[in-house]
Amino acid sequence: MTHPLADGWFTEIFDQQGSAFSLKVTAHLEQVTSEFQTIDMYDTETFGKLMVIDGCTMVSSRENFVYHEMMAHVPLFSHPNPKRVAIIGGGDCGTLREVLKHPSVEVAYQIDIDEQVTRMAEKYFPELCESNADPRAQILFADGIDWIKQREAGSLDVIIIDSTDPVGPAEGLFAVDFYQDCMRALDQQGVVVQQSESPLYHSDSIIKKIHTDMASAGASTSHTFPFPQVIYPSGWWSCTLASKGGDATVFRIEDAASKSFRTQYYNAEIHAAALALPEFMKRALQLD
C-alpha cells in the first residue's frame, strides 16, 4: 500500500521527539548544495514557498511573519534606543526587514555564513528582501562568531541570533564563549536575543542552558518568550532575550503601542503576553 504522504508532500521528521510535520507540495523548485548545507525550495499548496535546509523547514511564505516579528520587535522594543543592530544568521532577510521598520535604527548588519540562503530568498521570497537595498542595511556573508569577536566593545545595541538548530553550522552560536563575545560587543543597555527552540520539547534542556550560559557570559537578566511557529517541530517555538545591564522583561510598551509600522503578529499586548510563562516552563527554568 502506498503511504498517503508518499507523493506530493514534504515531511520533516523530528526523530528525537517522535513527531513529524508535513506540507503538501506542488513542485520541488530547486536544490542548491552550498559549502555549508543543502537548501531545497518547494512550492506548497497552501503555505506558499517553502525553504528547507538539510531537511528542516526554515521559512514558508504563509507563517514566517510570527517568527520574524518576534525576533525583531521583542529585542528592539526592549532596548531604550536601538541604533546599531546585528543579525547573526537570518540569511532569508525577513528579520532584517522587520528591524529596518524601526526609525531609530541607523545600521543593521546581517551576517550569515551562507550566501546561498540569501540568494534563494531573493529569488523565492522577494517580499522578505524588500528592504535589502535600504542604505542602513549591511548584508555580509561571513562567520558570525568571528564577526562578533572583531567588534569594538560596546559598539552594538541589539544582537539577534537568528540561527538554525544547535547542530551543524549553528552549533557554536549556542555557546557561552559566543555569548561572552556578544556581551562585550554590546553597549551597557544592549540586548541579545536567541531563537530558542520548542517550549514543549526543550524547556529543561536547550532553553535552560541558554539562560545559564547567558548568565555565565555576564547578562544581568534573561527571559524566554514563547510564540506559535506552525512549521517548526511541535508548532510552538520561543526566543530568549538577555540584557547586558537591564531587565529583559521591560520594554517600551507605549512606543510598541504607537508603532509607526504595520505588523501581522506583533503588537504591544502580544509582547506583554509573551512575557507570561506556563507553569511547567517556570518549573523547568526554576523561576518559582
Added chain:
Amino acid sequence: MTHPLADGWFTEIFDQQGSAFSLKVTAHLEQVTSEFQTIDMYDTETFGKLMVIDGCTMVSSRENFVYHEMMAHVPLFSHPNPKRVAIIGGGDCGTLREVLKHPSVEVAYQIDIDEQVTRMAEKYFPELCESNADPRAQILFADGIDWIKQREAGSLDVIIIDSTDPVGPAEGLFAVDFYQDCMRALDQQGVVVQQSESPLYHSDSIIKKIHTDMASAGASTSHTFPFPQVIYPSGWWSCTLASKGGDATVFRIEDAASKSFRTQYYNAEIHAAALALPEFMKRALQLD
C-alpha cells in the same frame, strides 16, 4: 521506495490546509466503532497514549494539559462564582477533572453523546478520569443539544463546549440555535466557552462565525483565547468565551493568582496573556 512514515507512525492529514502531523507509534492498542464514530488508541514513542477519533488526533498523554486547563480555568475564573457547570462533549474526562479542582463548583455535568470515548479514557487515560468518582461529577451519555434545551432557564453558571470539529456529530454544537439554548440555560452572569479551532487556519471563518453567532444568540461580549496545541492542525488552537451579561475579557485575576490547585500550563499571567490577539486576528475579527 518506502515512505519514511510508512511504518510505525500515525498521521493526521488536514487536507483543506495541506498540512499533516505525525506521531511515532509503538502499538495500535485498540479500535472501537461506536454508534457515532471510530475510536483508535495508540501507544506512541514520546507522547504517551494517543486517542484518535475518525482519523483526527484528540488527546495524548503528553500535551492534553494545555487544552484541558484552558477549556476549564479560563471560563471558571471568568465567572464570579461558578457553582453549576456543564461540559458538552469532553468524554475523555480531562476537562471535568480540571473543573472539579475549583472548590466553588457544586455540580459538574459531563454530557458526551458517545459512552465509548469515556470507556477508552478510563482504560488508557486513568489520570484524566481520576475525579470521575467525585460526588459533584455527573457523567451522562446523551445528546448535549437536547440536554441543554431541557435545562431550566438560568440554571447553569458555566457551559463548556468541549467538542470535536464542526463536522459529523459535533456540527450542531457550532450553531446559533444551540448557542441560544445555552444563553437561556445560563444565569445572567453565566459564560459559555467553545473550542474554536486554529487561529492561523480559522480566524476569518469558524472563529469569526462563533463571535457572530454568539452575539446573535444574545451574548453581551465574546473573546478568543489562543493557546498552543501541539497535536492539532497547525499546532495552534483557541477557545472562544462568550458572556451572557458580563465582559468576556474580565476574570478573577487575584483568585487565579492564588489558586489552591496545581496546573501545568494555566496561571493568572497565562490567562491575561491569552487575552492578547495577534494583529492578523484583530483584523480578521474586525476588532480594530
